[in-house]
């Protein structure tokens with residue numbers, strides 16, 4: 001290798017790293033001032049990189065493993081979200097169920113025999129009307145605040161459904177106990193079954209419609225199904241009305257499953273709306 005024919009930078013770097021097997025490069029670098037200087041520069045860079053690497057701290061473990069989210073704090077957070085809904089849900093929601101069930105109990109004083117069927121007829125529609133008002137811009141006074149919160153609207157809706165359904169079931173159960181105890185309305189369980197399925201199904205339909213469109217549509221459809229039920233009680237009813245109405249107004253596993261599916265659809269719709277917003 002002639003003096004003017006310097007090895008390439010790569011070759012010099014490899015020589016510095018000790019990987020050069022080329023004897024010609026070795027000889028040239030020792031003889032050539034320019035290449036020796038270049039090799040010295042590579043060597044300095046190499047040793048400072050090595051020193052720097054030694055000073056670098058060990059990478060920290062990833063945040064989730066460093067601070068594990070404890071299960072009890074999650075439960076506490078979920079409980080807080082659910083409890084917060086009690087004060088946020090409108091008074092009308094609580095009132096709708098209570099007033100309607102109260103009317104049912106008042107009717108008990110008028111007529112003993114009809115109290116059971118009347119109670120079963122009235123409880124679901126009150127709950128469904130209340131349910132239509134648990135969520136949405138029109139119904140929820142805290143809608144904007146809820147939207148700005150780090151908790152997703154889906155979680156908010158699920159928490160409200162839990163709170164309001166729990167309340168409806170509790171009021172319905174108390175009303176049933178009262179009707180069964182005071183009047184001659186038949187067994188507790190059979191009266192419970194008379195309103196439980198319709199209450200869940202009507203409430204679910206009402207929530208879905210209020211989420212997809214407006215609360216008044218949820219209330220309107222609940223009232224329509226209710227009036228069809230009343231019409232179906234009449235001896236002059238058309239058979240067409242009776243079949244779907246009787247299906248809605250009985251507690252069957254299918255009806256409960258349908259209610260749960262409709263509720264899940266409402267929760268899904270809220271999540272989608274949030275994503276689009």
Ligand SMILES: [Zn+2]
Nearest residue numbers: 006032034035
């Ligand atoms: Zn050279």
